Amino acid sequence: MTAPAQPLQLEGSSLWRDALQRLRDNRMARLGGMTTVLLTLACFLGPMILERTLGYDYEKQNLAYGAHPPSVAHWFGTDFFGRDLLTRVLCGGQISLVVGLLAASVAASVGTVYGAISGYVGGRLDGLMMRVVDVIYALPYMFLVIVLVTIFGKSLVLLFVALGLVGWLMTARIVRGQMLTLKEREFVLSARSLGVSAPAILFRHLIPNTLGPIIVYFTLTVPSMILQEAFLSFLGLGVQAPRPSLGGLINDGAQHMAVFWWELVFPGGVMAVLLFSLNFLGDGVRDALDPSLRGR
Amino acid sequence: MLSYALRRVLWMVPTLFGITLMCFLLLRMAGNDPILAQFQNPMHHQQISQEAIAQMRRLYDLDKPWYVQYGRLVTRLVTLDLGTCWQNGRPIAQVIGEALPITLLLSLVSMLLAYCVSIPLGVYSAVRQHSVSDRVLTVALFVLYSLPGFWLGTMFIVFLASGKFVVCPWLPDGACFPLQGWHAFEGFERMNAGAKFRDVTWHLVLPVVTLTYPAFAALSRYMRGGMLETLRQDFVRTARAKGLSERTVIFGHALRNSLIPIVTLIGLELPELISGSVIVESIFGVRGMGLVALEAIRMPDYPLVITIVAFAALMTMLGVLLSDLLYAWVDPRIKLAQEGP
Numbered sequence: 112m113t114a115p116a117q118p119l120q121l122e123g124s125s126l127w128r129d130a131l132q133r134l135r136d137n138r139m140a141r142l143g144g145m146t147t148v149l150l151t152l153a154c155f156l157g158p159m160i161l162e163r164t165l166g167y168d169y170e171k172q173n174l175a176y177g178a179h180p181p182s183v184a185h186w187f188g189t190d191f192f193g194r195d196l197l198t199r200v201l202c203g204g205q206i207s208l209v210v211g212l213l214a215a216s217v218a219a220s221v222g223t224v225y226g227a228i229s230g231y232v233g234g235r236l237d238g239l240m241m242r243v244v245d246v247i248y249a250l251p252y253m254f255l256v257i258v259l260v261t262i263f264g265k266s267l268v269l270l271f272v273a274l275g276l277v278g279w280l281m282t283a284r285i286v287r288g289q290m291l292t293l294k295e296r297e298f299v300l301s302a303r304s305l306g307v308s309a310p311a312i313l314f315r316h317l318i319p320n321t322l323g324p325i326i327v328y329f330t331l332t333v334p335s336m337i338l339q340e341a342f343l344s345f346l347g348l349g350v351q352a353p354r355p356s357l358g359g360l361i362n363d364g365a366q367h368m369a370v371f372w373w374e375l376v377f378p379g380g381v382m383a384v385l386l387f388s389l390n391f392l393g394d395g396v397r398d399a400l401d402p403s404l405r406g407r
Numbered sequence: 408m409l410s411y412a413l414r415r416v417l418w419m420v421p422t423l424f425g426i427t428l429m430c431f432l433l434l435r436m437a438g439n440d441p442i443l444a445q446f447q448n449p450m451h452h453q454q455i456s457q458e459a460i461a462q463m464r465r466l467y468d469l470d471k472p473w474y475v476q477y478g479r480l481v482t483r484l485v486t487l488d489l490g491t492c493w494q495n496g497r498p499i500a501q502v503i504g505e506a507l508p509i510t511l512l513l514s515l516v517s518m519l520l521a522y523c524v525s526i527p528l529g530v531y532s533a534v535r536q537h538s539v540s541d542r543v544l545t546v547a548l549f550v551l552y553s554l555p556g557f558w559l560g561t562m563f564i565v566f567l568a569s570g571k572f573v574v575c576p577w578l579p580d581g582a583c584f585p586l587q588g589w590h591a592f593e594g595f596e597r598m599n600a601g602a603k604f605r606d607v608t609w610h611l612v613l614p615v616v617t618l619t620y621p622a623f624a625a626l627s628r629y630m631r632g633g634m635l636e637t638l639r640q641d642f643v644r645t646a647r648a649k650g651l652s653e654r655t656v657i658f659g660h661a662l663r664n665s666l667i668p669i670v671t672l673i674g675l676e677l678p679e680l681i682s683g684s685v686i687v688e689s690i691f692g693v694r695g696m697g698l699v700a701l702e703a704i705r706m707p708d709y710p711l712v713i714t715i716v717a718f719a720a721l722m723t724m725l726g727v728l729l730s731d732l733l734y735a736w737v738d739p740r741i742k743l744a745q746e747g748p
Binding site: 242243252253254341345358361365379383386387 | 421422425426429430433434546549550552553554555557558559561562564565681682685686689697700701704715716719720723724727
């Protein structure tokens with residue numbers, strides 16, 4: 112902490128610092144990032160605050176009160192069971208964010224390791240591993256997710272595993288492609304001649320060099336995972352009642368159709384805002400890490 | 408190119424085996440009993456004897472080990488003897504024959520609409536790169552892309568088709584669009600061709616819009632990118648230097664060359680549309696392949712699921728192949744033979 116400034120700090124700006132600067136300069140990405148942070152805070156702190164101050168709870172029913180349109184007391188209105196919709200939407204947002212992040216992480220890790228091994232080892236194993244990817248890729252995505260969710264049951268923990276297990280294909284392909292060129296480079300040869308083991312080369316030298324594309328694809332996977340979770344919950348296959356999720360809430364709203372319009376408009380609206388802030392952020396990250404794609 | 412295409416087609420055979428096997432094993436691991444599922448249905452609230460259940464198991468090969476069951480399923484698939492649906496005993500070929508045209512109609516109309524809207528939008532924002540309208544358009548399309556399809560579809564139904572919010576008083580129920588289905592429930596058979604066409608069009612407006620709008624953002628972006636790249640090339644400068652009008656340069660020279668990337672996307676759009684049709688069909692109650700598949704998986708009706716999965720996978724692979732071949736055909740600079748399996 113109190114050590115004098117290290118000469119290291121005089122180094123020119125790194126790739127990552129450049130990227131961060133480019134991300135900061137991108138107005139839409141900044142807006143997306145800020146909205147994402149705000150929404151995340153609201154989703155995780157909001158329900159707690161609402162419970163402490165007003166006693167709202169996502170599952171405590173008040174049948175005598177019933178469904179009411181938005182008011183000062185209930186900003187998003189209440190549902191058929193008299194539950195505060197704002198609390199339920201924020202709790203649903205929590206689940207969406209967690210599922211999105213975890214599923215995207217599962218997808219990114221599986222894809223990275225798979226693609227790295229396939230690309231690094233090469234030859235017959237590479238051919239075989241990529242055929243497996245082709246097989247899964249040709250499967251209709253939605254069917255696979257639905258089948259997996261039916262197998263894993265309706266548990267929240269396994270939902271993101273199911274989503275992640277389907278979503279790793281593109282990452283695997285990207286990482287493999289990177290591997291094929293990277294493994295011919297001199298620094299790999301020098302590491303090998305120093306006697307570094309293959310796993311160490313893979314995880315210490317090669318994978319860190321493919322981090323850029325992985326991060327880009329990861330940020331773009333998060334919103335798509337959130338969307339899929341919501342659709343599964345909308346079909347009744349995802350998160351189960353009484354725990355709210357944005358997809359489930361939209362489904363509730365669809366059940367009551369034209370009677371309680373706020374039950375449909377607010378959960379979907381919050382979800383749309385969350386998705387486009389994440390998409391803008393992801394797009395900004397892509398521009399920042401791969402300037403050659405800028406403006407595409 | 409022919410040998411390349413042939414090799415790719417041959418590769419589809421083992422891939423299809425892999426896909427059907429994987430799907431089959433997953434369904435079996437899920438362990439839902441289709442026979443019990445059928446009789447837990449409150450509609451069939453009769454007593455059913457153990458013998459009858461055992462007989463049905465034998466009939467559906469459920470009492471045999473998995474490899475025998477899978478073998479029989481594949482044999483029937485290969486010989487195109489598809490058998491009947493477990494749910495209602497109708498021939499699978501007939502069920503698919505009814506559902507497929509609807510999904511195809513939805514997908515083709517949607518694809519056509521996507522290209523007809525995206526190409527002009529992409530050209531427009533490329534020609535006016537960095538202008539205010541370019542930026543507004545990009546952001547607007549991005550926002551549109553982020554709206555969840557199943558939510559927007561439901562919103563359409565509630566606000567446009569319920570007759571409570573937006574009202575079209577000149578129509579029978581006051582609703583601007585129908586609530587469900589892809590044609591009128593009553594009297595559709597008796598309509599003449601023109602009335603049928605109008606009826607189906609009226610029913611398909613909302614589903615097609617819901618299926619299509621997310622594609623606008625990606626497609627018009629590709630178009631814009633391709634156009635920008637073409638506009639930087641020498642032959643465009645030459646054309647301008649010759650004194651050709653900007654109109655001729657853009658529509659006569661640049662547009663055709665920048666269509667390459669977007670045309671090849673046609674094949675890749677196909678799987679997207681198949682997945683999207685599950686969403687749209689379940690919201691709008693259109694009985695296409697997506698909805699049939701969803702019901703089949705929930706049961707699970709093994710022969711029906713395997714048939715649909717094999718079919719959808721085949722379509723996906725043909726789509727990818729088509730897009731690769733198109734790419735080589737429209738852009739002779741690309742050589743296919745070195746790459747791929």
